[in-house]
Amino acid sequence: MNREALKCVAPALFVLTFSATAQAELQPISEKEMGRVSGQAMVAVDVDGTDTNRFTRVTVGMDAEIQTNIDNVVLGDTGDGSDVKIAQLSLGHISTDQTKVQLDGQTYALNEIVPFVGSDPYFELAERDGEVVGFRMGLNQARGTLSGDITSFSGNLGIELQDASGNPVAAQLFDATGAATHTRATHIGLDDAATDCSAGVQCNALSNLKTLNIGTNNEDGTVGFAKELFVSFQKEAVQWQGNTEGGTPIDAAAGVFLNVPTAMRLDLQTLEQGVPRARTEYIDRGLGLF
Secondary structure, eight states: OOHHHHHHHHHHHHHHHHHHHOOSOOOOOOHHHHTTOOOOOSEEEEEEEOSSEEEEEEEEOOEEEEOEEEEEEEEEEOSSOEEEEEEEEEESEEOSOTTOOOTTSOOOOTTOEEOEEEEEEEEEEEEETTEEEEEEEEEEEEEEEEEEEEEEBOEEEEEEEEOTTSOEEEOEEEOTTSOBOSSSBOEEEOOSTTOBTTTTBSEEEGGGBOEEEESEEOSSSOEEOBSOEEEEEESSOEEEOOSSTTOOOEEEOSEEEEEEEEEEEEOHHHHHHOBOOOOOOSSOOSSSOO
8 A cells, every 4th residue: 555545545534433423513612621631642643754765653542461372373474484483372371370470570369360461552654665665563562471382483582691601692593504594593592603503502492482571671670561562574674663762773674574572581501491381271282381
């Protein structure tokens, strides 16, 4: 859809919405009455960039708490592989320990749902010379657990690993051959000359990480809301702007791109042993989800 089409659709939707709902005669109200009213727009539309590179974002002002399960997520399947492939994807989980402090700083009773929290969902179009070249959906704020068996991943996975000296460094994604990549990665480890994914040296399969903690590490034991959780689709490379003023732009290659910010900092032993999956179902179906 080009910009001219959007210009036609938006007014039409506006007219249809209000013609269907507003039946009463409009009457002016006084400034005194206006002073007693406060509010915030439910939907916001923002346009940024230049005539050559333009971004149009529609944000819905709402909050959601969910716990959901999806059997399989496959995106960007070309017949010879998938950009993203995750089995048994879950957002949120079920408490198995009433004394454990969860990511939101609260404790939950046994078998109570610990929700995944998202605020201000949005979708955004990227245009180049009047043609749509990219689309993304995301959340302005997100915090909670994301579980699944990841066998192929394209994008950024915000995990820190502690090197041999105990220093936290950004983890690197690798493909099946051990080459560093952000496209169809299968492994994760240290960006180091000694790393050998085939031998499991400072590198292990992404499927080892059964549950990811979405959020930001506040360095004081608490977890804040992540601001860059999104999935995008591009027919050519797009530099998506950060969700906050001064936020770092994110380069996405053609295809599907999943940006997953986490609050996780792992040592190499934990990476090798794996992060166990949080409980995401009430009934044991023998799938490792109970």
